[in-house]
Amino acid sequence: MxxxxxxxxxxxxxxxxxxxxxxxxxxxxxxxxxxxxxxxxxxxxxxxxxxxxxxxxxxxxxxxxxxxxxxxxxxxxxxxxxxxxxxxxxxYVHGVTQMDFLSSFGYSLFITISSVVLIILCCSMCAWYISRVDSVLSKVMYYLCIFSMVVPFQMVMFTLAKTADTLKLNTPFNICIIYLGFGAGLAVFMFTGFMKSMPIEVEEAAMIDGYSPLQMFFKVVMPITKPTTISTAILETMWVWNDYLLPTLVLDIKKYRTIPMDIQYFRGSYGSVQMAPMMACIVITIIPVILLYLFCQKYIIEGVVAGAVKG
Amino acid sequence: MEKSVRRYWPIFVLPTLIAFTIGFLWPFVWGIYLSFCKFQTVNKVKFIGASNYLRVFSDNSFIHAFGFTALFTVVSTLTINILAFFIAMLLTRRIKGTNIFRTVFFMPNLIGGIVLGYIWQILLDCLLSMWGKPLLALDAKAGFMGLLILMSWQQIGYMMIIYIAGLQNVSPDLVEAAEIDGATPWQILTKVKIPMVMPSITICTFLTLTNSFKLFDQNLSLTGGEPAKASQMLALNIYETYYGRSGAQWKGIGQAKAVVFFLLVVVISLIQLRATRSKEVQA
Incomplete structure (x- = not known):
């Protein structure tokens, strides 16, 4: 206020x-x-x-x-x-116990944090390589990433779920690898857009000071990219936290449920839905999001604008 | 410098590349192959050529879903963009409470599609039954309107933010120059402001168009495609073909539908980008 x-x-x-x-x-x-x-x-x-x-x-x-x-x-x-x-x-008590809400909340939180951290780390590194090295690999990666942003999820949903099953990437603890794969497009695109406009002289100076590429990336490049990191992290968080279909198809619904899965499961599996606990669950689902929004409003809105300008 | 970075590619690019292959490339290529096959599980796949595609176009539910989705996309894109632009115009007039309005209008974006769908289902069903009308799940027209209201409620705030950023970048000098030349407010809007914010319009129409066309979560939770698939959109139709029907042929048909869907999204995006980009101007 x-x-x-x-x-x-x-x-x-x-x-x-x-x-x-x-x-x-x-x-x-x-x-x-x-x-x-x-x-x-x-x-x-x-x-x-x-x-x-x-x-x-x-x-x-x-x-x-x-x-x-x-x-x-x-x-x-x-x-x-x-x-x-x-x-x-x-x-609230009824809804939370019936839905096993706390474990869903935990899974959602863990999946979101692990995925977003992984996406930010790997994609910023990848984007730096793309923006600084002029090779076939960079070009191919860049255009594939743009392409992947257009492809609707339904196109890959069945085969992606099967691939995840085969590779045993179907638990909340390693589903972040799937998210990295499917979410890489937007993140690489946003980071590359920013890094291409960064002056290369700073990095050259660091090079002369004897920094290795890894040291340079973490000590020089990462601090400069902070605004883009925040924007990307916000856009990816909004996506992963609210995503319904990907975890539904990849995770075993009997063992692990994220919050959107929980709401859908709760609604879909009972003959006559008890409205009051259902609404209580909706409230506890949206309250943390709204609180987070009120505290980080500035970053979220800037993130949206930055994402749109580059998209 | 480039050389030393290049040697580090296994560290910089490989993790993303591997995950990208698992999470996107391989499923995509495999998906295209499977659209030419008959299969129920991935172990028993039989190549059958293009016959899945022929059956896609003779499937009435798919044709209907396409019509519904196309109509919804056009109507929602227009509604959301016009309203969002209008609100953005109002909020760039330095009125009192701008920040509060911006906060409120943007808020629904943070709530996930499934939850939004149920919130509006409860609200709209209560209203409809108070007016003695059939519920959402019984009336395709109500379902259409419900989806439109829901999507507008969710997306206007997001687009508004982008339009506000665009409008704030229009130089006041230009507007002032137009005023001195005797331009009416309407002329300033259509001849100065709109051409200057064309990049924002390009982005917002692109986002609303693809969001509406690919809509899934909200469709699933608000109406579930009821009554009798009448409010089913393309993404939900594909999902339902895949997972809701028994019979050895359906998974292949579902995959073929997905490929058609993908091609439609690409074509629409390209046409839209070309159409609006050509109207962008330099200051």
């Missing part, structure tokens, strides 16, 4: 500075700004209403997850919980 306020004041200060810089236009600007101010207030009000509708679906899930199962029907779903229908955290 503090951050947002800071930004607003920064903006207003900027406004003032701009206004001071143009004294000749002051009169005209003053009249215009009065009009604009009114229009802007109306826009703020309209957008405020839209924003309320925007968060409503999440709000509705939260209030219903606090109600007793019997109190949720199509007519009452929009009501706030009352003293009689309030269920406290019972639904």
């Amino acid at each position: 503090e951050k947002i306020d800071e930004n607003i004041t920064e903006d207003t200060i900027e406004d003032v500075v701009i206004a001071l810089q143009k004294p000749s236009l002051e009169q005209k600007a003053l009249k215009k700004s009065k009009n604009t101010a009114m229009v802007n207030n109306i826009i703020t009000a309209v957008l405020g209403i839209v924003a309320l509708f925007y968060v409503y679906p999440i709000f509705m899930i939260i209030i219903n997850s606090l109600k007793q199962e019997s109190a949720i029907s199509t007519n009452t779903a929009f009501n706030l919980p009352t003293a009689a229908t309030f269920a406290g955290l019972a639904n």
